[in-house]
Amino acid sequence: MPLALLALAVGAFGIGTTEFVMMGLLPDVAADLGVSIPAAGHLVSAYALGVVVGAPLLAAATARMPRRTVLIGLMALFVAGNALSALAPDEHWLLAARFLSGLPHGAFFGVGAVVATGLVAPERKARSVSLMFLGLTVANIAGVPVATLLGQEFGWRVTFLGVSAIGLAAIGSLAALLPHDHATAPGTGLRGELGALRSxxxxxxxxxxxAGFAALFSAxxxxxxxxxxxxxYADSSVTLLLALFGVGATIGNLAGGRLADHSMRGTLFGG
Structure with missing residues (x-):
């Protein structure tokens, strides 16, 4: 597999870490900001709202730009959002920063999937996308548990500074490993992007x-x-339990990518 997929996986690792680490640090953040745990749960919703808003808007706004440039720019926005999360003085500023952090999420995976499939032979397309998403699932094995432990020991703000550092590493990886592309997708605009909803x-x-992710994130x-x-369970056990979730996600992701190359419909129904 091309090394460029590793660069995409590093970016996915950072995104996965910041997406899921709030779940591990929710009681710590709530206590530090002086809010209830249900109120702190709005920080999860703020990130999700950023994902929903950012995916179509950023995809439409960057459609005419080289994909390598778009991916690097999205990771720069990711770094800014997490750095602001670390510096947020209160709950409202943190909500805004989490929203900003979520904006590049969907667009990164959308553009990244196009880049990943263009790097391999047609019969390996699903597997290439699964390798990019490997960064997201490995984040649940290593990134989220370590970031949670770091936040419990040194404060949740340190965690988001660490996530920003992962984002900088992703920018370096994308710049070094992703090939330059000069062909751009035809610009369809926001109306064109939303036109897919007629299908x-x-x-x-x-x-x-x-349905699947609502069930997952509700719990x-x-x-x-x-x-x-x-x-x-003791607080010290949370790290291991979060890692176990990541192990299951990683196994499912790798198996799903291989199976989907053989039977997309069978893998979908099987899952």
Whole structure:
């Protein structure tokens, strides 16, 4: 597989870490800001809202730009959002910073998937996308548990500074490993991007995604207080339990990529 996929995986690792680490640090952030855990849960929603808003807007705004430039720019926005999260003086500023951090999420994976499939033979396209997403799942094995432990020991602000450093490493990787591209996608504008919603298969795909991730995040957003407050685990056990979730996600991601190259429909229904 091309080394450029490694650069995409590094970016996915950073995005996965910042997306999921709030779940591990939710009680710490709530206590430090003087808000309830349910109120602190809005920080998860703020990031998700940034993902929803940023994906179509940034995709339309950058459609005529070289994809390498777009990916580097998206990671720069990611670094800025996480740095501002670390410096946020109160809950409202942190909500705004988390929203900003979420803006590049969907666009990065969308553009990254196009780049990843263009680097390999047609029969290996699904596997190439799964390798990019490997960074996202490995983030749950290493990034999120380590970042959670770091936040518990030194404060949650240090965690977001660390995530910003991962973003800088991703920018360096993309600049060094991703080939220059001069061909750009035809600019369709926001109306063209939203025009895809006239397709029934698109709605079916969106519905499947919404149902699956709604189920996941309804529980995972509050996984730390449930583990420590309801299940009786010690705070020190949370790191291992988060890592176990990441192991399952990584195995499923790698298996899904290989299987989808053989049977997309069978893998979808099997999953």
């Amino acid at each position: 029934l298969p698109v709605w079916l795909a969106l519905g499947t995604t919404v 995972y957003s509050y996984i730390t207080p449930m583990l420590t407050g309801s299940a009786g």
